[in-house]
Amino acid sequence: MKQFVIALAIGGALAGQPAGAQVPLRYDLGAGIGFPSSPGIANQYWGAGYTLSAGVRWRLNSRWSIGTDLGFARFDWQEPDGPQPTVPPAPGGAPPAGGALHVIPILMAGEFALSEWSNTRPFVSAHLGYVRVRTGDVESFSTVAPATLPPHPESDAVGIGFGLGVRTLLTSTADLVVDVGWRMAFAKPDRIAWVPARIAVRF
DSSP, X not given: OHHHHHHHHHHHHHHTSOGGGOOOEEEEEXXXXXEXXXXXXXXXXXEEEEEEEXXXXXXXXXXXXXXEEEEXXXXXXXXXXXXXXXXXXXXXXXXXXXXXEEEEEEEEEEEEESSSSOSEEXXXXXXXXXXXXXXXXXXXXXXXXXXXXXXXXXXEEXXXXXXXXXXXXXXXXXXXXXXXXXXXXXXXXXXXXXXXEEEEEEO
16 A cells, blocks of 8 residues: 555656656556456455456556556355365354455556557556455354364465556547456465456546
8 A cells, every 4th residue: 555655646746747847647547357366276265256446657658658556356255166174053053154355456567568659559567566365254163173264365465467458549638448467466375366357547
């Protein structure tokens, strides 16, 4: 969160410069769907969910941009396939249930446009930064062995990722962005990976 606030503060200062300064600053707001992926345990225990994102971009030249992104993703618990350990019932009569997976990435980003002068530009991106991984409440009680509880990763971790997308000119000041990517957090006790697909407006 601190990185994102600093990035926005710098962006605001740059935006206040006169037009002659030629500071190419853009803001990015998006939403979409996400799918738990491998490696790691995410796609074994959680299903599809939604993603939200906000960010800033500085255009270095006609092809290269750098920036910072703040995101949020939520994935609902799903029962894994195959036989599971026998877990004693909770006082209410049901076994312990896993909680939703929450992921908050704060990532530096680099983008490279694959074409230079078209109004519709495909691009590739790379990402590196911090990811906060949390899960919803996991119901537990003293009669349940820890080994039989559903996984509940809680970690602050390094995150990486890459993406592929396209930017299309909407107006003289706004672009429509459609992209899909892959992200991974080196969380504990195991890695958490997911695939975000989103639609965004860059202005």
